Amino acid sequence: MVSPIDSTLRAVARHGLILEVTCDRCGHQALFDPGWLSQKMNPLTDIKRVPFRCQCGSKTIKVTAYPDDWLRRQREAEKEIRRQKSD
Numbered sequence: 001m002v003s004p005i006d007s008t009l010r011a012v013a014r015h016g017l018i019l020e021v022t023c024d025r026c027g028h029q030a031l032f033d034p035g036w037l038s039q040k041m042n043p044l045t046d047i048k049r050v051p052f053r054c055q056c057g058s059k060t061i062k063v064t065a066y067p068d069d070w071l072r073r074q075r076e077a078e079k080e081i082r083r084q085k086s087d
Helices: 009-014 034-040 068-086
Strands: 017-023 029-032 061-067
Touching: 009 017, 009 034, 017 034, 017 068, 029 034, 061 068
Parallel strands: none
Antiparallel strands: 017 029, 017 061
C-alpha cells in the first residue's frame, strides 16, 4: 500500500524544498520559501491550498516543489545555454 505524500508547508520546508509557482494565465513564475510561508500562515496548510495570486490577478496557478539546489542548478544550466546561443 502506498502512503500519501505529506505536502504541508511544514513538511515541504523540513525536506529543504522550494516552491515554484506558475500562473496558468500569463506564465509568470515566482519562487517561495515554504518555511517563510509557514510562519505567515498555518504550517499544516497543504501547498495546493495556499491562496497564491499572480500579479495579473489570476488565482489559477500550478505549484511545484523542487529541492532548492536542483532548481538553482537548472537555472544556471538555462543561463549557460542562452549564453552559448548568443556567442
